Amino acid sequence: xxxxxxxxxxxxxxxxxxDDQEVTLAYETTANDVEGWDSLTHIHLVVSIEKHxxxxxxxxxxxxxxxxxxxxxxxxxxx
Amino acid sequence: MNNxxxxxxxxxxxxxxxxxxxxxLNTNYLNExxxxxxxxxxxxxxxxxxxxxxxxxxxxDCYLRMLDDMAIERMNFxxxxxxxxxxxxxxxxxxxxxxxxxxxxxxxxxxxxxxxxDQYERYSFFADSLAGYAKSAESYLEIGCGHGxxxxxxxxxxxxxxxxxxxxxxxxxxxxxKGIINDPKVNFITKNVLEYASNSTFGFITIGEVLxxxxxxxxxxxxxxxxxxxxxxxxxxxPVNAPMIDHIYxxxxxxxxxxxxxxxxxxxxxxxVVISEHVSQQYADKFKVPVMFAAFIKQKQQ
Numbered sequence: 001x002x003x004x005x006x007x008x009x010x011x012x013x014x015x016x017x018x019d020d021q022e023v024t025l026a027y028e029t030t031a032n033d034v035e036g037w038d039s040l041t042h043i044h045l046v047v048s049i050e051k052h053x054x055x056x057x058x059x060x061x062x063x064x065x066x067x068x069x070x071x072x073x074x075x076x077x078x079x
Numbered sequence: 080m081n082n083x084x085x086x087x088x089x090x091x092x093x094x095x096x097x098x099x100x101x102x103x104l105n106t107n108y109l110n111e112x113x114x115x116x117x118x119x120x121x122x123x124x125x126x127x128x129x130x131x132x133x134x135x136x137x138x139x140d141c142y143l144r145m146l147d148d149m150a151i152e153r154m155n156f157x158x159x160x161x162x163x164x165x166x167x168x169x170x171x172x173x174x175x176x177x178x179x180x181x182x183x184x185x186x187x188x189x190x191x192x193x194x195x196x197d198q199y200e201r202y203s204f205f206a207d208s209l210a211g212y213a214k215s216a217e218s219y220l221e222i223g224c225g226h227g228x229x230x231x232x233x234x235x236x237x238x239x240x241x242x243x244x245x246x247x248x249x250x251x252x253x254x255x256x257k258g259i260i261n262d263p264k265v266n267f268i269t270k271n272v273l274e275y276a277s278n279s280t281f282g283f284i285t286i287g288e289v290l291x292x293x294x295x296x297x298x299x300x301x302x303x304x305x306x307x308x309x310x311x312x313x314x315x316x317x318p319v320n321a322p323m324i325d326h327i328y329x330x331x332x333x334x335x336x337x338x339x340x341x342x343x344x345x346x347x348x349x350x351x352v353v354i355s356e357h358v359s360q361q362y363a364d365k366f367k368v369p370v371m372f373a374a375f376i377k378q379k380q381q
Binding site: 017019031038039040043044046047050056059062 | 097098101146150151153154157158356362366368
């Protein structure tokens with residue numbers, strides 16, 4: 001699975017988890033750019049991403065992503 | 080009176096801006112009474128902190144540490160569908176008898192009382208109706224006092240002649256509650272409530288967020304029934320899907336709490352259910368967002 005494919009799937013997960021079909025993700029997107037992406041929904045997003053991609057992040061990894069691009073890289077490194 | 084609420088929010092903004100922003104948004108629908116109640120309690124709380132040679136900055140650090148614990152517990156809960164602690168013995172050893180953990184956890188909870196709208200909604204439900212429900216009570220018992228906000232409020236709202244007794248399993252909790260209330264009329268007892276006995280029944284009993292700390296909450300509800308006078312009233316609250324470091328018993332839905340109350344021979348007079356985030360019930364169900372249940376209950380009529 002390449003980066004673009006992961007980004008596309010992440011966008012669907014974000015739309016479903018944040019209950020907002022307008023969410024559009026880019027590699028540079030941060031939590032500040034997405035309405036509704038807060039500390040609570042971050043946990044929901046992580047769990048949904050883990051379930052979708054069948055992987056498990058460590059606590060350190062979860063806190064380390066500065067933007068969506070880093071999250072995509074994190075997923076690739078786990079696959 | 081100082082605007083402690085604003086002071087705390089400003090301090091939080093400097094340390095965790097996104098969280099502070101969310102707290103402001105979540106509570107912006109509340110009225111002046113909320114601000115006044117918050118400042119009254121925080122003022123009382125700060126007096127305790129100063130007597131202990133510390134201050135609100137310390138308390139805010141405790142609160143943030145508690146939030147970090149909660150995030151970990153929530154993540155594990157959503158992954159595994161269960162709370163991480165399984166036995167009272169384990170929680171007693173790791174938390175209730177661990178002064179460091181109890182310290183930041185209790186101070187964190189004390190601050191959260193007026194920072195989280197769902198906590199305030201429950202408190203408001205209690206404070207608005209207590210005087211009416213306890214009008215004929217001569218004695219008040221609180222099981223699991225935490226930081227003491229509910230007992231502090233009851234002392235203010237109930238007549239002078241009411242006798243107050245507080246039971247809590249943790250010495251630390253009793254200490255902070257005693258410190259904040261700072262009133263000699265309260266009899267404090269450090270004891271597991273299941274081992275607690277009284278020669279007389281009580282006209283009003285508060286059990287706020289205790290059931291989820293037990294392996295079998297029905298045992299406590301039956302104990303409550305025994306401790307409550309025939310015409311007594313109890314205020315009880317418990318959370319659904321609310322992982323915390325010291326929560327053991329998982330309520331998956333509100334109806335399970337109602338059923339247990341009924342099973343214990345008690346009856347709900349009035350209840351309040353609050354989702355802990357401003358989300359729809361459907362969203363709360365899907366992501367197991369904590370839901371808070373509170374009720375005034377009485378002995379079931381035969």
